[in-house]
Amino acid sequence: MNFSEVIGQDEVRQRLVQMVREDRVPHAMMFCGPHGCGKMAVAMAFASYLLGEGRQPEDGTEMLPESARHNVEAMLAKWSHPDLHFSYPVIRPAGTASEHKMTSDDFGKEWKTMLAEGPYFTIDKWLGAMNAANQQAQIGVGESDSIIRKLSLKSSQGGYKICIIWLPERMNGECANKLLKILEEPPHRTVFMMVCEEPGKLLETIRSRTQRIDIKRIAVEDIARSLVERRLVDEDTAVRIARVADGSWIKAVEELDTGNENRTFLDMFIMLMRLAYKRDIKSLKKWSEAVSGYGREKQKRMLAYFLRLVRENFMYNFRNPELVYMTRDEEDFARNFARFINEANVMELSELFGRAIRDIGQNANSKIVFFDIALNTIVMLVQGSRQ
Template sequence: MFFKDVIGQEQAKEHLLSLVHENRIPHAMLFTGTEGCGKMPLALAFARYVCCEHPGEHDACGQCQSCLMMNKYRHPDVHFAFPVVKTKPGRDTVCDDYISQWRETLMNPYRLTLREWMSQMGATTQQPQIFVHESNEIQRKLSHKSMMGGYKVMIIWLPEKMNQECGNKLLKLIEEPPAQTLFLLVTEAPDAVLPTIVSRTQRFNLPPVSEEKIAEWLETNYSLQKADAQDIAHRSKGSLVNAIDCIASDKEENEFFTLFTQLMRLSYARRIREMKAWSEQIAGMGRERQKNFLNYCQDMIRENFVYNFHTPDMNYMTPEERQFATRFSPFISEKNVIGIMDELNLAARHIEQNVNAKFVFFDFALKMIVLLLKH
């Protein structure tokens, strides 16, 4: 990944380049932004640039030994930490146990999401973490001298998934790392990262990618007609991940739409027996998919509320979702939208805390009966 491969984010690239040219590189940086805005691609491009033996003014050379090793993410001075699941109960699991899958996934960093990464690991119901033993691995790797004689870089993806004990053990290292050592933390939930870690980093906020840049990229890489590219770019909400999913007609999102419409219709009709069966179906999913479904429900409630204002530019729905909204949106108003969103947030918190999913989703379904009456 080079700077030229990062879609949009021109100001961010210029700022990072100026840090290098002016010799002002901070020892720890926190890249934040929504999913698909290009945080990880930018971090990878920055790591390549600072490690490049013959960097140009605007990008790495692409020809030196360092760049050649970065092509397959096998650079001896660029290390990674990321959430994993335990390979065997009772055994310490570290990121290097999954390094082959990780390198393969990084070949297309715009597809890197927690959902995609869990699929690569073959995980279903386990909660991924950066376990405490990883702190020892990070300290060990960074204690060695640079193999290439330049920077040593530690890229930590989703530090919000870091075990608290692991984070506490790294505080001193992040605050006072060895010379020419660079921490790049990439997060989608900065408020969930340990505050003591955040305070030791320089925060770098990335905005969503512009619709124009996404549409241009879609036309070039997927040979889409201009109108189709613009429609997908609008619905992607500034996320390359969303744009790619739209093109792929993401099967999971279609399933979520079906489940959402089923629940709303069953709740409106007060069909308790079918609602119980619906909650048992959702309970059969893995917990990460359950959380993804609840996020989808929040998006749909928000979109249907906004639909009532008749401002198409503010809606980001597929044609099927828009068709459903023509009939459903009148049931979402200022009288119940906050209550529904609060219940969805509560359900997501309970799922995160491993509460029985059958109880969580049946309870939410029953509450929807009352909430829909308040429109």
């Protein structure tokens, strides 16, 4: 994988290449940044670069012989390079013996299948690939034993040995403490790359032994250009999607999916607002029962989406396109609805949905929470209509 396959992030790429030029590659790095910014893509591209795939003579690095370089490229194309190891959270499938210590190797086939689809993915996608159902994935002590064993071996290609740990914050305490030992005294030319969503959950002793690489949100123009070039999207649609994606390639791709979750959320938002405007209590009760059937995580995502639409509809009233981040479908609805979200109710609506997110997170009865939302929305739309 080349850096050219990473969307945007030129500044980070230049920084990493400079480390190689100056022969000061850290033995442990932690890639951090917002969801969908391409942390994993950067780590995988840099690992490929260190192992020889992308080196250029002007970088001041030793150029691999052509035959050897083609061999490396072939191995990396399938993510089967013997000196590149991946570590990631896994589940314990039903029927697995309790004495078996789960490791990444138990799901190696599923992992490579997912990587073959691209370096931009979510934990939900990975859980689906493992058929996790309601199980939570974690990195257990068996994984730290496996990492130590693999990295103790001599490099098969005579260069770096690299371990990419995806979501290290999901390590349990025993695993984290064992891994700490090898981080303190790593084998020669061994590089750890931790791709982290929530660095604050990692042990402070681990964080202090890594060099943090902060990755910013992807620029709107980079997402838009990639949508045009990679997905053949027309320029106007690409710019709209890029603005709504808020620096996340994953969100941008989701917007292209006609059955994506946000379209369902938009339908539910429109239904709530129309029923509340008509003061149709009976139908609002059915609405609240329908959304209470969603899982709690989906309910929180939907409420966060509602919060965003409240903000966007309020900003739409200023008639400044630079302030509005909506898809074409969202804007079509806002054209007639936005006037009902104004100074009289925007704060109250925002607090209503924010409070509901908190209540759902604290396991409140979702039917009561959503029916309360429905009734309060009636009152707040009345306030807005008087403005």
